[in-house]
Amino acid sequence: MPPSGPPSSGPAKMCQSCHVRPVGTYRTATQAGPGGQREGAAGLTTHAPQAAQAVTLPATLDEAVAALTAMPAAVPVAGGTDLMTAVNSGQLRPAALVGLGRISEIRGWQYQDGHALLGAGLTHARMGRPDFAALIPALAAASRAAGPPHIRNAGTLGGNIATAAPTGDALPVLAALEATLIIAGPGGARREIPVSHLLAGVELLRAGELIGYVRVPLLHAPQVFLKATGRTGPGRAVASVALVLDPARRGVRCAVGAIAPMPLRPLEAEQWVAQLIDWDNNRAIVPEALTAFGEYVAAACIPDAPPAEDGSVPQLPPAVLHLRRTVAALARRALGRALS
Amino acid sequence: MSNEAATATTTAEAVPAAEPLPHGLGASLPAADSRAKTEGTFPYAADLWAEGLLWAAVLRSPHPHARIVSIDTSHAREMPGVRAVVTHEDVPGSPLHGRGKADRPVFASDVVRHHGESIAAVAADHPDTARMAAAAVIVEYEVLDPVTDPEQAFEAEPLHPDGNLIRHIPLRHGDPDAAGEVVVEGLYRIGRQDPAPIGAEAGLAVPRPDGGVELYLASTDPHTDRDRAAACFGLEPERVKVVVTGVPGATADREDQGFQLPLGLLALKTGCPVKLTATREESFLGHTHRHPTLLRYRHHADAEGKLVKVEAQILLDAGAYADTSAQALAAAVAFACGPYVVPNAFIEGWAVRTNNPPSGHVRGEGAMQVCAAYEAQMDKLAKKLGIEPAEVRLRNVMATGDVLPTGQTVTCPAPVAELLQAVRDFPLPKLPKDAPEDEWLLPGGPEGAGEPGAVRRGVGYGLGMVHMLGAEGADEVSTATVKVQDGVATVLCAAVETGQGFTTLARQIVQETLGIDEVHVAPVDTDQPPAGAGCRGRHTWVSGGAVERAAKMVRTQLLQPLAHKFGMSTELLQITDGKITSYDGVLSTTVTEALDGKELWATAQCRPHPTEPLDGAGQGDAFVGLAFCAIRAVVDVDIEIGSVRVVELAVAQDVGRVLNPTQLAARIEAGVTQGVGIALTENLRTPRGVIRHPDLTGYALPTALDAPDIRIVKLVEERDVVAPFGAKAVSAVPVVASPAAIASAVRAATGRPVNRLPIRPQAAVVTGQ
Structure with missing residues (x-):
């Protein structure tokens, strides 16, 4: 089994911070605890680190690549906000880690x-x-x-x-x-x-x-990112819309996130709305075009169900219709804010 | 203890000459452990350690309903580092346990009835090894169709030898033929809330030299947990000891016995200490949830809006095991009409078994679900009659002396009208239109998609009521001991401090009664006499009452010799700041001198007046006391996207007596915020009986940004004469009323019916304007 960690200060130390009496007085087992015992109650984690784990901390991008090439089983880790969730839930057991946090470049x-x-x-x-x-x-x-x-x-x-x-x-x-x-x-x-x-x-x-x-x-023009979530506090997007103006090429580019495995680009809607914008006159647009753009984007990203054999168009489920309405509202608002 | 003592000393030293620290009842005494909790040094169950401990892991069923064909533990046993594997074959005592009724197996043997049911447990020398070994237990299932719709549970094959109907209450009160001029109907659904304690379940089991076992748990009801554990281990209760550790949050029966029992079995089997810390996922799978409820209502009223008759059907989804569903159903049926005078009520309530995760006690259970429904009905009635929603409520509110649909007369203070008027007349929050636009907090939050033009504001009301203490004949007794030595008092009481503030209250009570400022509250274990579960305001009432009686007995012991010496009664002596003085000032001595090196002990019990079970027609004096609250919600709704932000909740509550103002405000704020979760985001979804997203990303709790401004508008202090100190339970009733108030406000903002909680965005969208 893994060797114990840093020199143990012993369980007596642990128990000083416990308001129950020291449980270490029951010496019913003789082997040392795995993973070592660290000081302080707060130092105890549910998931004791695997002692054999190798962590490399390269200082340049090329060193990081070299470390990954040398050990193909290693997993690169930057912020770890997704990776460590997977490790903690037991879904991922990386044999080694290459930490990217010290690569200043x-x-x-x-x-x-x-x-x-x-x-x-x-x-x-x-x-x-x-x-x-x-x-x-x-x-x-x-x-x-x-x-x-x-x-x-x-x-x-x-x-x-x-x-x-x-x-x-x-x-x-x-x-x-x-x-x-x-x-x-x-x-x-x-x-x-x-x-x-x-x-x-x-x-x-x-x-x-x-x-x-x-x-x-660098487009030097208004850009908007709007996100609909389930709560007022931080949360995962139900739908999100990013919209950027490219005045040099007189273009509008828009992407819809969270409703599909990857962001969706409604290219036709972008081209259509770009012609309606009066680029030379303060980027003016008629308000109806905003609404139409929103619906165009939503319909492009969440299409109607294909017609059934008898030619009737099946209704989308209410939750999908609501998602489409949300995308339409986000796209309309995003364009409105970018042009205002 | 060392922590609490250290904190108390440092605080005392830090302010030597300043104003005296607050003490006694009615003062905002700070909690002794608040500093340790803030600094992160307070030890919770997950922080415990014993030399040579093993780690446990529990194998849980991935299916909501399946027959177990075989369980093969041989691979798991052979893994290096694995010390023991236990299954249903290794349970020496009773194979069943359960809170309300012993109907739940320690380990599933032939059938699994819900997703996450325990099947086997492993002890190994490393938590990862234990988890891998648990995964290596090979279970062959014959997957069965789950019954997940409570409406189908009546017709379905019995899921359990006890049958699918856990309880049925057909409440009949008054004239069934009564009819009103106006009738409103509605169908309402309440989702499944998880108590989601901030600290997941954890525990440590240590075998004792005498063949017994000690369980270090964050239990809220240590004696009951001990008795159930002892029955399953086949031991006498004396040989099992539950030691209560720091409790990281409890708004429910927080502990899941499905892991306490494996923990103890593994410790007994291996002879080693065994520790288990649940992951968040296991926590969601293991403990009980709030009852998902389906409610059908019909209210009859006259043209003035006075209620004539209420008919209702209430269906509680109890999940796979009974737990405390019978009690939740009693509360739901008894409070189905709310704090309104209803001469004729016909309420049918059922709690049924399904293959969904088990439901149990979460504060305000039963009462919360019906509150959302009856308040929706009051809104419908107001709309139909063209009366203001607050006005139609005011015409019907209950007062002391009125009769509940259970036939019980309300004898305690019931200042419902006063509460409602207080929140109604409180000034409304200002619109943010004068502030710069980028500072507005719109629905969807900062950096969200909110647009001022699409936001509508709504105001709504919710009136809630809960019962205090256990109902229907439950023996609600608590025992406490007070000791005085060297001018320091110690309280021994098995009432668990869950963060609700019992230890602070106990210190205040002793300070008030004995005039001694330095009071310690001993940690809890089952060597102390039982004090019962910490729920429904029990400990303020019964344990607080027991502490007061014990303190009074100590006071008499202390003063009797002095009084005798001076030939006066003990009532003429008073103790303040450690000094004993007589009414005429002749006698003046200190407590330390009067003690003269003696130790004074006294133990007392508090047992409220008995209640009776509801009879076949749902009638009976089932409740010891009732508490009420009125909440006015102000919400902003983005009517295109359907996002809702609760701007403000104004609370007026019937508290009996304020014992600790800061703590009281904290309890109300916490309850209201839990209510915001039920109203807007918290719903543990279980399609086909399988819990989807058992994590805090998928299960969205309210954050600081979701918590509204909470204005405590009025605390009505009408003392309840039967309660010690006249105080009422305060934590549960804001949970009950706030979801109803928020739904009512969303209804007012959008004109949509809003008949389902949590409110889905598509239900708050206004289309075709």
Whole structure:
């Protein structure tokens, strides 16, 4: 069995902080407790760490890739907000971990010909701050909505992409921005794939590869991220809409999150509404177009059921109809706010 | 104890010359353990440790209904590190246990009746090993169709030898032919709330040299847990001891015996201490939930809005085992009309067995579900008659001397009208329109999708009532001992401090009676005489009463020699700040001097007046006392998305007497917030009997942002003469009334019927405007 941990201060120490009398007086078993005994009642965890676990803490992206290549069974971990939940519930038992928290090169961002190169290790908390919000407002809004403070302090942009949960709040924003991922591979190799390709499974990460950076265009125009949740406090999205304006190309780009395994792009609705906007006149639009856009987006993302054999169109279940109404309201509000 | 003592000393030293610390009844005495709890050093059951302990894991059924063909534990036993595996074959004593009725197997032997039922348990030298070994127990199931719709339970094959009907109460009161000019009807559904204690279940079992076992548990009813455990272990109760550890949250019977019993069995079998800490998932699977309820109502009223008759059918889904469903049904049927005068009532109530997870005591059980329904009916009546919702309620409210549908006369104070007027007349919260728009907290929260143009505000009311203490003839007794030595008093009472503030109250009572400021409350174990379960305001009443009596006996012992010496009665002497003085000031001495090195002990019991079970027509004096509350809810609803934010809840409550203002406010705030959860988000979904999302992401509890502004508008202090100190239970009744008030407010904002709790977003959407 695993060797015991740091020199044990003994169970007597434990019991000083207990208001029951020391239970250690019953010496009915002789073997030492597994996992070692740590000081203080608060130090006791339900899930004692596995003593044999290997943790690597590389300082650069290439070292991290090398560590992953050297030990293919190792799992990279950044914020750990998803990974550790799986470990704690017993669904995942990583043989080794490669911690990405010390790679300073991916914890900030830099500018590159009209784009921002965001490090995958940027936390939601960092992205939520005003200086970042001035650059990419929708991503900042999504980061602020991404959970309670302790999750936002730990969770990262790269982790949000790698987990690819349907409710990942950054994902619709990245889809609407048509972001590109820069993947670090063995031997210093770098390749680029569009974020939608990874989310849709068109291209996958290969063994030893890590998401290094996310390249996002700087559009210098209003962007909106709206999210409907079940409660007022932080919660998983029932539906979310990210909408960005691209005034240089006179385009509107919109992505709907949480209602499908990956963010959905209503391309026809985007093109249709972009022509209705008077780009030269303060981006004016008739209010009816907002409503129509919302419904266009909702119908594109949540289509009617296919007609039955007798030609009748079956009704969608009430919960799905409500979801469609929610998406329509979010898309309408998002466009309205972006153009106001 | 060391913690509490240390905290008390530091606090005393920190403020040496400042104002004296609050003491006695009516003062806001802080809890002795609050500092340790805030700093995270307070030890809960999950923090306990014993040298050489083993870790337990429980194998639970993945199916809601299945026949067990075989259980093969050989692979699990052979795993390195595994010390014992127990199944139904290893239960030496009674194979069945249960709170209300012993109908639940310790381990399923032939049939599993709900998702999460225990089948086997493993002790190993590492928690991971234990879990893996539990997963390696091979169980062959023959999966059966689950009965998950309580309406089908009547017709279904019996799920249990005891049958599917757990209790039926056909309450008949008054004239069945009475009819009103106005009739309103409704069908209501209440979801399944989980008590979701902040700390999941945990425990430590330590074998004793005499062949018995000690269980370190966060139990709220240690003696009953001990008796049941002893019966299952085949031991005399004296050889099983339950030691109560820190309780991390209890709004219900928090403990799941389905893991206490395996823990003890494993400790007895291995001879080693065994620890188990449940994961959040196991916690959801293991403990009991609030009864999902289906209610059908018909209210008859005259043209003035006075109620003439109420007809109702109430169906409680008890889940797979009876637990306390019979008691919940009694409360549901008795309070089916609410705190209103109803001359004629015909209420049929059933609690039925299904393959859903078992339901049990969660505070306000029975009363909460009916409150949501009868208040919805009052709203319908108001709409139909064109009267203000508050007004139609006011025309019907109950007062002292009125008769409940059970035939019991309300003898305690029942200031319902006063409560309702207080919340109605309280100024409404301002609209945020003068504040900058980005500071508005709209439905959906900050960074949410809320849009001011789509938000409608609504105001609604809820009047709730609960009974205090056990009902229908339950023996509600508690015993307490008070000891005084060297000017320090100690209280020994097996009433468990669950965070409800009993230890603080006990200290206040002793301070008040004996004039001694330094009072300690000893930790609880079953070597002390029983004090019963901590629910329905029991401990304030019976344990508080017992502490007061014991303290008074000590006082008499202390003062008798002095009084005798000076030839006066003990009533003429008083104790303040550790000094004894006579009424005329002639005598002045200190408690320490009067004690003269002696130790004074006294033990007393408190037993309220007896009650009787409801008879075949649901009639009987079943309740010791009643508590009431009125809540006005103000909500904002985004009528396009259906998101709801509770802006403010104004509470007026009948409390009898305020014993500790801070603690009282905290209890009301906690209860109201639990009610917000029932109203809006908390619903443990079990499609086909399987619990979906047993975690705190899928099961959304209210957060700080969901908690509304809670305004305690009025606390009516009309003392209940039969209760010690005249105080009433305060925790449960806000839970009962707040969901009804919120639903009523959403109804007012949207015009939608809102007949289901929690309120789904699609039920709060206004379409086609």
